[in-house]
Amino acid sequence: VLGVCGYGGYFNGGMGIVMLAAFRLLGVEDLNAANGLKNLLSAVLTVIAVVIYAVGGAVSWAQFPPMALAAILGGVAGARLGRWLPPRVLHHGIVLVGAVTTVIFFFK
16 A cells, blocks of 8 residues: 555655555455545545655645645545445446546547
8 A cells, every 4th residue: 555655745646546546455345435535545644745845845736726625625525426326336336447547548
């Protein structure tokens, strides 16, 4: 999980899928619980990464407020949607997003 968090702090694309897979391999049976844990760890590692990048002078502060707002709103909406969806539908959605993300990154 620490390795996944290190990857996610540098490049967050696909990190959620990898983290969900890691939680499942570690024995987390409930997909909604694994998704909630993933969201929490993603938020923590993103805050840590932003602090490190800010101290290093790598943050474009003009773009920070709208991106932070969008990330917060997306996280809240995603968490609510994840709790509302049945686990089977959530599972299929995660697989679909992972597959589409993989194809997009492969061709870029």
